[in-house]
Amino acid sequence: MSDIARQAGIHVTTVSQILNRRSNCWASEATRRHVMKLAGELGYRPNLAARSLRSGRSHVIGYISPGFGTGSPNSRAMGLTDTAMQHDYTVIVSSHPNDSESEDRLIRRLADRSMDGLVIYPADKGPHTELRRLVNDGFPVVTLDGSALLDFECDDISPDYQQVGRLQVRHLLETGRRRIGLIDTIPTGRINVIRDQAIRDLLAREGLPPPLELQIAIEDLQSEFVDAEPLVTGIRACLETQRGCFDALISHDTLASLAARILMETGCRIPGDVSVMGAGNSILAIYGLLPLTSISTADDQAGALAFGLLMDRMKQKRANLPFRRIVSPSNLIVRSSTIRT
């Protein structure tokens, strides 16, 4: 910048003004032109560390989630990074093993980089000490799937998990199913709890028997991408004891796919004998051998939305903005695992 100033015979301050305040730039058109030209010739690039140090704004936002390997966390990360990029923000993506201490550590590190805002998928349990502190301090934070989990107010975007459950059940009822099984690993997360309750409520309201709850005895699958065997064994054991007690299964895509596999092994036809319904509309549902009826939760849009909320808060000087909870809609995607073609 000082090189440009020297060559243009003006002060470095003026150069700074011209190079940044594109809109309300009060420099004369002549000098402006000259400076821009020189900047191009000399290949000027701003030093973002210096800018951050001086201005207190880094144009960095953090994204923290327990593993962005697949599914929702990943789609949201992509949606966020893309949107942020368009607005000239950089995203630092980091993942942790779903515990509160790791979460705290990551938050502190991002704070050291003086991030301007944080989008976070809170860990399933724990005190969330640092997160709470940030929010209390009026720091821009948007949580994902946090509304049912956190005991403090905060901007949040969550899919309507009740709606997910209702969409699943309704579709099955409409296609003539009545004996519905819910299959899941031991429910650690609040998501399953909410969804399952919605399903029970809906069935009760329709005067139908409650769902068959199939619980797979396995510690929750933290590392996907490894091995399906433990899950397969668990599901097989589970389904064998309940044979013939259901004509439809509800789960998320991964479990639904494996359950379908096991059902077909035992000579069961899908959807002839049993309908199988997933959730997440993941790659498994789309590209799998059996196109899987699923629920799409528009996760990439959630990423973009999160950036929007964050922006509003970052622009605000005083933190007098009321907290907003956005419920993002879900869509039923019908495929051949629930309807005969």
Add this chain to the structure above:
Amino acid sequence: MSDIARQAGIHVTTVSQILNRRSNCWASEATRRHVMKLAGELGYRPNLAARSLRSGRSHVIGYISPGFGTGSPNSRAMGLTDTAMQHDYTVIVSSHPNDSESEDRLIRRLADRSMDGLVIYPADKGPHTELRRLVNDGFPVVTLDGSALLDFECDDISPDYQQVGRLQVRHLLETGRRRIGLIDTIPTGRINVIRDQAIRDLLAREGLPPPLELQIAIEDLQSEFVDAEPLVTGIRACLETQRGCFDALISHDTLASLAARILMETGCRIPGDVSVMGAGNSILAIYGLLPLTSISTADDQAGALAFGLLMDRMKQKRANLPFRRIVSPSNLIVRSSTIRT
């Protein structure tokens, strides 16, 4: 830091020394203790922007790939971020639509943040202007899958795609298959070219007829996660004309899964009539309805390895380190799409 210095009655320089140079710290044990205690009490956190500005090192490394949504780019990103984290480095992950200009833009942005190193999955084509410049300047760069693509020397980690092809064919031959079909979209990437050539060579060496090349007429699938229909239509058209001309199909997991779907629709049994072989060992191969024989390329390890290479180069003052090309091994993972259980 100056707060600590004031309260301890010593100079800020001393505090800096104590807080950083943990190993060769020459401060007296007493002051050291005192400073550490005060730092804890006052909740001292270093300002990384300031440190970066002054020292010229940011402890940030960049990761650039065309979409980190699924598969290799994603696993590598995860492997990299995890390893980097352990070594106190932050990774800025960014993705682009696989063209050279976007790549250049991202590199410049990361350079503005004065990153210390770059791990990059180069775009399929283009001049790679900025990347070339970085490497020429001796800046620490590790490419992924770049060795067959770039016309300049550079540290690189690539799976052995020839080996991938050979593992695929050998397994099919060993399980009694002879009429092998290669199914793919129009091959834009160098990966397919290398692999396919290895397959042709191997078959020729064994005195067997060349593979049947099945090309799906569709522009390359850039956005996964959208819709399988265009691909399905393409594959269906392709397979119909070649019915009965093959007893095994080779592809990557996504196409393999869809091809299997279509084959089964037409009453073909897998692996009874046709073996189907994927590559990538993705979630589709592991959790899909049909467990898919595939090739694992240990992508998370590649991420960790990339960090290692980068570290070596970042530690080096002078860039006299010879360039290294690491070929990461592949493993055949046999599942039921190629062998009767």
Add this chain to the structure above:
DNA sequence: TTGAAAGCGTTACCAA
């Protein structure tokens, strides 16, 4: 073993 000074590249603030 500690202190002093300088400065990294930029922007905020006020004076001209």
Add this chain to the structure above:
DNA sequence: TTGGTAACGCTTTCAA
């Protein structure tokens, strides 16, 4: 419309 000064928080270098 432009210039000057100071400062952001830290590390480097050298002197005490």
